[in-house]
Amino acid sequence: MSRAVRVSLSAVRPFDPWRNPLCPCPFKYGLNPYTGCGHGCLYCYITSYIPDAFSPRPKEGLLEKVRRDLEKIPRGGVVALSNSSDPYTPPEARLGLTRRVLEALLERGYRVLIVTKSPLVLRDLDILQRHRGRAAVQITITTLREDLAAALEPRAPRPAGRLEAVRRLSAAGIPVSVRLDPLVPLLNDDAGNIEEVASRAAAAGAAHLVASTYKAKRDNFARLAKAFPDKAPTWRRMYFEEGQYFHGQWYAPKNYRRKVLELAAEAARRHGLQFSICREEFLELNTPGAHCDGSHLLSGFK
Numbered sequence: 001m002s003r004a005v006r007v008s009l010s011a012v013r014p015f016d017p018w019r020n021p022l023c024p025c026p027f028k029y030g031l032n033p034y035t036g037c038g039h040g041c042l043y044c045y046i047t048s049y050i051p052d053a054f055s056p057r058p059k060e061g062l063l064e065k066v067r068r069d070l071e072k073i074p075r076g077g078v079v080a081l082s083n084s085s086d087p088y089t090p091p092e093a094r095l096g097l098t099r100r101v102l103e104a105l106l107e108r109g110y111r112v113l114i115v116t117k118s119p120l121v122l123r124d125l126d127i128l129q130r131h132r133g134r135a136a137v138q139i140t141i142t143t144l145r146e147d148l149a150a151a152l153e154p155r156a157p158r159p160a161g162r163l164e165a166v167r168r169l170s171a172a173g174i175p176v177s178v179r180l181d182p183l184v185p186l187l188n189d190d191a192g193n194i195e196e197v198a199s200r201a202a203a204a205g206a207a208h209l210v211a212s213t214y215k216a217k218r219d220n221f222a223r224l225a226k227a228f229p230d231k232a233p234t235w236r237r238m239y240f241e242e243g244q245y246f247h248g249q250w251y252a253p254k255n256y257r258r259k260v261l262e263l264a265a266e267a268a269r270r271h272g273l274q275f276s277i278c279r280e281e282f283l284e285l286n287t288p289g290a291h292c293d294g295s296h297l298l299s300g301f302k
Contacts, residue, residue: 008072009069009072009073010065010068010069011031011059011062011065011066011069012029012030012031012066012069012070012073012079013029013030013031014027014028014029014030015027015028015029015030015080015083016030020247020279022247022279022280022281023278023279024283024291025291025292025293025295026078026291026295027078028077028078028079028080028113028293028295029073029077029078029079029080030079030080030082030083030084031066031079031080031081031082031101031105032059032081032082032083032084032085032087033058033059033062033081033082033085033087033092033097033098033101034056034057034058034059034082034085034086034087034089034091034092034097034098035050035056035057035058035059035085036050036052036053036054036055036056036057036085036089037053037054037056037084037085037086037089038054038055038056038086038089038090038091038155039054039086039089039090039117039118039153039155039156040054040153040154040155040156041117041152041153041154041156042151042152042153042154042220042223042224042227043152043182043184043214043220043223043224044220045215045217045220045249046084046085047219047220048217048218048219048220048248050084050085054155056085056089056090056091057091058091058095058097059097062097062101063097063100063101063104066101066104066105067104070104070105070108070110073110075108075109075110076109076110076111076300077110077111078110078111078112078113078295078298079105079110079111079112079113080112080113080114080115080293081098081101081102081105081112081113081114081115082115083115086115086116086117086118087101087114087115087116088116088117088118088120088121089118090155092118092120093120093123098124099123099124099127102114102124102127102135103127106127106130106131106134106135107131110134111134111135111298111299111300112134112135112136113135113136113137113138113293113294113295113298114135114136114137114138115137115138115140115179116137116138116139116140117139117140117153117156117157117162118156118157118162118165119157119161119162119164119165120157121137121139121165121169122165122168122169125168125169125172125174128169128172128174129172129173129174132173132174133298133299134298134299135174135298136174136175136176136177136294136295136297136298137165137169137174137175137176137177137294138176138177138178138179138210138293138294139162139165139166139169139176139177139178139179140162140178140179140181141159141162141163141166141178141179141180141197141201142159142180142181142182142183142184142188142197143159143187143188143193143197144159144160144163144193144196144197144200145159145188145193146158146159146160148187148188151227151228152184152187152188152227163200163201163204164204166178166201166204166205166206167204167205169205170204170205170206170207171205175207175208175294175297175298176205176206176207176208177206177207177208177209177210177294177297178197178201178206178208178209178210179210179211179278180194180197180198180209180210180211180264181210181211181212181278182212182213182214182215183211183212183213183214183260183261183264184213184214184224185213185214185231185234185235185238185252185256186228186231186234186235187228187231189213189260191263194211194260194263194264194267195267197209198264198267198268198270198271198273199267199271201271201273202271202272202273203271206273207273207274207297208273208274208275208276208287208290208294208297209264209267209268209273209274209275209276210275210276210277210278210292210294211260211261211264211265211268211275211276211277211278212261212277212278212279212280212292213251213252213256213257213260213261213280214252215249215250215251215279216235216239216240216243216249216250216251217248217249217250221235221239221250238252238253238256239251239252254281257280257282258282261277261280261282261285262282262285265277265285268287269287274287274290274296275287275290276290276291276292277292278292279292
């Protein structure tokens, strides 16, 4: 479907409502089975626009809405699960809503991009293998340092489990990206952390590494400052004095962002990974033909 075409959709909608010019990925749809996410990551931006964002709840009548929407969307379209809430947020283990949505999409001929922090995605490996080539998975690993991950992503699954999910998905023939995202100054932006995530991701079978720097909003900044008060003065200076306000969020200074993203790009290439930045302006760092959403890993990608 062309970007210019307008149809009435209630659950499966064109992605990127903010129309951010730093998002050069191909057109796709987005679908969030849940409102909110239970992982409680300090840097999360959804608290700026979703009420009670860290208390996930399933969307009412979702499957019927999805079925109606799919009648209006061309087969073969790409649908991302999910961009505002993890599709494998904790209630999914009990409710299985994402599993049913995933089946509905793949059985009807759509291609699916899954973005998650949870090894629960492995529960649906049977579906992914049955439709191999039409689904790719992105797993966020901001750090493999357990103490830092516990402070930064307090209710998310631990990084070792996420890395094991990368290994098992890759071994089953499912293409996997690892998102080293976001890189937060003074926390996980050092060369050692970047190298460890890139090398371990490659060893686990990932094909692609994505990186971006932390973007400050007032709510996520407040959570980070409370958890890491010793670093808050430096962050305030970097973001609110020396940084740039762009598309509703504060970016760190350009020279800083360029430096850490170059470290990530070099680490990716050193370990044979494709590389993409996400919502940053340094597009020359990208592997040609690769996109930060992982859509290039799908069969039939153009």
